[in-house]
Amino acid sequence: MVNEEHRGRLTVYLGAAPGVGKTYAMLGEARRRRDRGTDVVIGYVETHGREQTASQVEGLEVVPRAVATYRGTTFTEMDTDAVIARAPAVVLVDELAHTNVPGSRHEKRAQDVEAIRAAGIDVITTVNIQHLESLNDEVERITGVRQRETVPDEVVRTADQIQLVDMAPDALRRRMAHGNVYKAENIDASLTSYFRVGNLTALRELALLWLADRVDDALSDYRRAHSISRTWPTKERIVVAVTGGAESETLIRRGARLAQRAAGSELVAVHVIATDGIATVEDRRIARAQQLVASLGGTFHSVVGEDVSQAVVDFAGGVNATMVVVGVSRHGRLRRLFAGTTGDRVAQLAGTIDVHLVTHEQSARTGRPRSYLSPLSRQRQVLGLALAVVLPILLTLVLQASHDEDQLPLDLLLFLALTVLVALVGGLVPALLAAVGGFVLMNWFFTPPVNTITIADPQNLVALLVFVAVAVGVATVVDRASRRSAEAVRARTEAATVGALSRSVLTGQDTAEAIVQRLRETFGQDAVSLLERTGVGWQVVASTGGPCASAPEEGDTRVDVDEDHLLVLCGEPLRASDRRVLEAFAVQTGLVLEYRRLRGREERAAVLERADATSTALLRAVSHDLRTPLATMRTAVDGLVSGTLGETDRAELVGAVDSSTEQLERLIDNLLDLSRLQSGLVRPRLADRSLDEVLPLAVSGHPPGRVRLEVDEGVPFVRTDAGLLERVVANLVGNAVRHSSGTPVRVLAHVLPGTVEVLVVDRGPGVPAAQQERMFEPFQRLDDTSPGGLGLGLAVARGLTEAVGGTLAGEDTPGGGLTMVLSLPRVGASA
Structure with a gap:
């Protein structure tokens, strides 16, 4: 654990844009400190060929850089260990957001800085505002350029001192025009793209606003630390x-x-x-x-x-x-x-x-x-009012039948019980009405002298007043309890919903579509949409209940999921108390989106893994199959150069060079085709074509009698790319000729209701049924031991076939051999 008291201080020169002079300012501070007797060294400074900046380096000690080699190229990076071993008081480290060469001690230069500070060394560094992680998207939207190297905001925010280096846009452009920032050949392109006045103005405002927030945070920390409660009007x-x-x-x-x-x-x-x-x-x-x-x-x-x-x-x-x-x-x-x-x-x-x-x-x-409105339903309130009018009258009639002047306390208790009953049914207002009605009825009918509003005995007056007070108090308590009950039901519902959300998150089975559907059902909305921010606006990721909103302002309720996603609800606006559950939905949506991103990364990783396996197989195959024709060509050329051979030998060697060259061209073409297919660069030009135009060209080039083209002139047109189809058929025919053992290869065409099948039939050894699908994978030679093949021909053929909308499969030839079935969409056939 690093002792914070002995940790080095961090000073950051924050540039509003490239070229404003932050490195120059950092070097100027270093020279001033050196003149005051401070031990200052340069850990890493990049002058970018600027003479004025380079002149500031003179006279300052520079720690030699570390040399790193990556992919055959040599790079230099800051030697963090050497800086720590030198143990200066202050070290200059330029370009805080820089990513180190793979194999370095740390991935990011910011981590090097933290290691140096942990050793008790003060660090002065530089960074541009566009390299802050939180502003990366905003900078891309402003300038159209995505910054690949970023540094977390927290690294800069926790600096002991931040110095903004700023310059007016016009002044910076003049400085660039004078050649003080970039080389002459880059000036015009920079001034018309990244360094436009609008871009520089926006970057400058971003820097000022970001630093203002940092200053405001520092002021709040100071006021809390010094217990200052009165207002300091530093900002409206x-x-x-x-x-x-x-x-x-x-x-x-x-x-x-x-x-x-x-x-x-x-x-x-x-x-x-x-x-x-x-x-x-x-x-x-x-x-x-x-x-x-x-x-x-x-x-x-x-x-x-x-x-x-x-x-x-x-x-x-x-x-x-x-x-x-x-x-x-x-x-x-x-x-x-x-x-x-x-x-x-x-x-x-x-x-x-x-x-x-x-x-x-x-x-x-x-x-x-x-606060006076009852939480009870309107039906219960109406029923309570009816009972408040009817029950006191009925109770009065019953008590009059057995009236006794000494039973007033019993009458009070009965009317009090009636008031409690009304409060339980209808709430506070009906109970108050029942209490007042009971007071009037008991005063008129049961309190001496009866049938008058006069009360002769003061004790009876007190009893009636206590009755009213108790009735009001009980009614208030019952009403308050009903409110608490309603809140408890709502809280229980919220807890159950949040619990269900938590369980679904733990199982990882939710999808964006399921979330918006559950959100709509939970809050009774007309429709719900999940929106994602794009470079040109918003797009709908998931939606339910019909069209809701394609922009945040079109919905009735919205809640942020993260910086780029938003939930929009269309329907009755939600209560403020419901937003807690809505926030829980937002959190779950964020987790689901994160799961989706992780699954996407996993799929990309699987693709990369397959590509790596393909590359490994390619290297193993290339090490032999490409070297064989090259070795043959080299041997033949050496023999031809020697000049000691006769005409027969020379002709044989020339033939060997020609054969090896053809073999090498075929291998390279297959490799290039496979690369284009895997990267999605094949762009077929589909048109209505006749097989009479394509197949004769595809089978040409073979010795007479080796290939028999048996296609009728009435075969319907097919929808395809003629050039790609020719290459596929030529590939299949050439492969069949090599394995047919001298038997002619037949090329046929069968017309089906929706397709036309081109069959390439050979009488060779064939391929076992269990391996007929595997033979279309790259680098699968199966039992073929013939030299000069990488096992790519059929993989390329299937890839090109699928690119033109067809299918390619293999099946046994009756009587022995292999038949390749190339199925193409027929023109005019219904989909």
Whole structure:
């Protein structure tokens, strides 16, 4: 474990673009430190042939580089071990994002830097903004160039000091035009491509914004470390207090306009959740507010607090806000008079933070608070109201039948039980109605003097008031319990859904299509789509329930999966409480996409493994089969050069050279054809062709009587590439002639309803049925021991056949031998 106190410091010169002078600035700092007596050495500096930069190196000690050889080429890299052994106070390391030559101590130069710092040596390094990993996609979209060498942002973010090296785009282009950046032959191409003014301006803005975030993080760390709670207005940060009411969108848009007035401002929305856990706002409005904040480029936060005003101010102080946006209270004048308003309270507590009070349409309206609305269904509320009216009357009639002045306590208990029953059925409002009705009925019918509203005995008055208070309290508790029950059911449902998601993730059986289908069923949406970001926009990866959205803004609800994927839901907007489960779906979708990427990598690895096996087989085959004709040619040429041979011997040697050359050309053609097939470079030109045009050319070149072409003139046209088909048939015929033992090879054509079959029939030794499919694989010689073959002919023939839309197979020839069946699509045949 490295002691952080003895770890070397890291200073990064961050370039806004190539050529701004970050290496020059780094060398300038090194010279200043050396002049002050600091032990400074150069571990690795790349001057790129720039004279001014090279002049800065003079007088500084340079640690010799390590030499590495890779694929026959020699490279030089920083010698990390030599730098650590030299143990200077400061070392210069250029190009932090550089990837070392394979075989080096570390894969990346950033790892070399970490090793040097672990040895207690300070490091000064350079990196361009386009090499930061998080900005790689943005840089590619801006410049059209993908940076192959990147460094994780965390490496640069954790630097002790970051120095931005910047230059105006026009100044940098003039510097390039003067030849101070690139060589003369590269200047024009660079100025018209990567170094356009728009590209340089965008890169410069990326660098400034990235560094601003780093500075903001450093400021937050400093304020926390020094327990500074008061606001430091270093950056405009607007906090909007979202109530969840109808005015929320108005407040958010006003906050966004305020944030847009100053460059680099941030919009932050906060919603305070009551500590009792009961939702006091409409969840759908909170969901819409979240979407609106996200669309405006802000962030949405939910915090828990007993005092809403205090919670808003505490949050604003925590994020170092400069302004809080609060809406005018919707409460009536009486409540505002005695209880005050949230805006007034926030203004009192805000201290140095500005408070912006926003009027809205809802400020003049009052309505029933959401907290008074019952969570029970409308049917139960209606039934409760009916019972609150009917049951007290029925109970009164029953008690009047056996009225006794001394049974008032029993009457109170019975009416209290009735109130509890109504509360269980209909909730708070029907229970309150039953309690008030019971109070009136007992006062009129059972409290002396009866049939009047007068109560003679003060104890009876107290008893009735206690009855009402107990009834209200019990009804409130029952209503609160029903709310808790509804929340528990929802939480249990969420837990069950998340548990099912977890099990499916562990089994690894989910697909993107299954996720969007389950997401649609869980939340009752009309349709759900999974979108993927591309270079030109968005594309649909998976969708269910019909067309939903091809862009994020077309959906009703959306959630990010990762930087390049998005889930879009079309249908009823979700409650804010449902977004926890939606986030779980997003996490699972990310895992599924990762599984898909891993499977793709596995498939590519399998392809590479097969290609490696093919390459290994090729090397083994080439070592003999290509060397044989070359050796023959070399021997023949040596004999011809000697000049001591007679005409007969010379003719024989010339024939050997010609035969070997032909053999070598055939081998090389097959290798090239196989390479083109495996890389997908074969591009057939399909057209309607007659076999009379192709087959005679394919069978020509063989001695008379070795090949018999038996094709009628009435054979239908086929859809094919004439050149590729000729090569396939010539390959098959040539292979058959070599194995036919002198028996003529027959070339036939059979017409079938949808295809035309070209048959190449030989009477050779044939191929066992178990090996007839294997003989089409590359480098399969089977029992063929003839020299000059790599076993590629049939593999190339099948590949070219499939390229033109046909099939190629082998079957036994009746009476002995092998028949190659080449099936081609017939023109005019129905698909």
